[in-house]
Amino acid sequence: MVPDNTTIIRARDVMHKIVYIDGMATAREAAAKMRSEKVYSLLVNKRHTDDAWGILVYQDFIKGVIMPSRSPHEVNVYEIMTKPVISVPADMDIRYVARLIYRAGIRRAPVDDGGELIGMVSLSSLILDNELF
Numbered sequence: 001m002v003p004d005n006t007t008i009i010r011a012r013d014v015m016h017k018i019v020y021i022d023g024m025a026t027a028r029e030a031a032a033k034m035r036s037e038k039v040y041s042l043l044v045n046k047r048h049t050d051d052a053w054g055i056l057v058y059q060d061f062i063k064g065v066i067m068p069s070r071s072p073h074e075v076n077v078y079e080i081m082t083k084p085v086i087s088v089p090a091d092m093d094i095r096y097v098a099r100l101i102y103r104a105g106i107r108r109a110p111v112d113d114g115g116e117l118i119g120m121v122s123l124s125s126l127i128l129d130n131e132l133f
Helices: 027-037 058-066 094-104 123-128
Strands: 041-044 054-057 108-113 116-122
Touching: 027 041, 027 058, 041 116, 054 058, 054 108, 094 108, 094 116, 094 123, 116 123
Parallel strands: none
Antiparallel strands: 041 054, 108 116
């Protein structure tokens, strides 16, 4: 379906599932989870209610494990993750989602619905998973 000018596509309409991991997991465990779940990022669990979410993406493996020649068995997720996470509201128009993600220099962001993270949106999902073009 090609949307007309009155149709507003929101973040909740293009989001994908979130896969979580504990910050104490090793980089090897995280990579295995990403492969098995077929995802490009993992959301790192909060330690307590006042804590911030973290995110682990492929670039974190490059910068935190591969480039410094560290063993993926000895590196914990919390050491290489990005924290805090930039999230987008579930009802945000994807034009603004794309602008926010692009300007923040990131490729994906969790979708927040009233304080609950309900999905993940990425720049590629905005383009490839929709019939916008």
